[in-house]
Amino acid sequence: xxxxxxxxxxxxxxxxxxxxxxxxxxxxxxxxxxxxxxxxxxxxxxxxxxxxxxxxxxxxxxxxxxxxxxxxxxxxxxxxxxxxxxxxxxxxxxxxxxxxxxxxxxxxxxxxxxxxxxxxxxxxxxxxxxxxxxxxxxxxxxxxxxxxxxxxxxxxxxxxxxxxxxxxxxxxxxxxxxxxxxxxxxxxxxxxxxxxxxxxxxxxxxx
Ligand SMILES: [Zn+2]
Numbered sequence: 001x002x003x004x005x006x007x008x009x010x011x012x013x014x015x016x017x018x019x020x021x022x023x024x025x026x027x028x029x030x031x032x033x034x035x036x037x038x039x040x041x042x043x044x045x046x047x048x049x050x051x052x053x054x055x056x057x058x059x060x061x062x063x064x065x066x067x068x069x070x071x072x073x074x075x076x077x078x079x080x081x082x083x084x085x086x087x088x089x090x091x092x093x094x095x096x097x098x099x100x101x102x103x104x105x106x107x108x109x110x111x112x113x114x115x116x117x118x119x120x121x122x123x124x125x126x127x128x129x130x131x132x133x134x135x136x137x138x139x140x141x142x143x144x145x146x147x148x149x150x151x152x153x154x155x156x157x158x159x160x161x162x163x164x165x166x167x168x169x170x171x172x173x174x175x176x177x178x179x180x181x182x183x184x185x186x187x188x189x190x191x192x193x194x195x196x197x198x199x200x201x202x203x204x205x206x207x
Contacts, residue, residue, distance in 0.1 A: 009150050012118045026163035031189040032155050043093035043117045045110050051098040053078035056085050084109040084130040086116045093117045104191040115150030135194040156198045165204050180205040
């Protein structure tokens with residue numbers, strides 16, 4: 001990813017944290033407060049079983065996000081399974097994640113969709129559908145790479161990772177990668193795959 005792309009993502013993350021009045025503090029343990037960050041940018045999010053454009057459209061009608069079925073009836077028959085989806089209704093964003101996924105996966109998807117909401121509003125139409133989301137930044141589409149990077153940096157702050165690596169070194173005199181991965185995945189509620197990729201990117205954690 002280009003330097004300017006990386007800077008744009010870092011700036012977007014700083015903006016999301018500022019709007020939620022939340023900052024990273026490595027002295028405080030626990031996952032990044034994703035609900036609070038969503039509220040800060042006025043985007044809603046919800047989990048839907050068997051997520052497709054069709055089930056999302058039904059949700060929009062049932063929850064009265066739209067004025068009647070005719071506004072989304074073109075999506076009614078869409079059945080492709082989706083991991084995540086971001087919808088725009090005038091000025092309001094609504095992110096969907098697949099309810100059947102395990103929590104770390106749902107959190108990564110939600111953070112990915114939040115990335116689309118703040119980075120790609122002017123580069124998407126009425127909605128942006130994600131059939132699958134990788135937890136690395138190896139996606140071929142630039143928007144997907146950016147959303148993945150946004151999610152990784154948002155959910156796994158570098159300051160927290162480096163602080164936990166230092167703690168391990170103080171305890172054991174070294175920083176075994178496997179122990180660090182296990183602790184960070186449990187604290188930050190992210191998958192093993194996501195934290196491994198993030199540690200590789202940061203070059204943190206080894207003997
Ligand atoms: Zn995406």
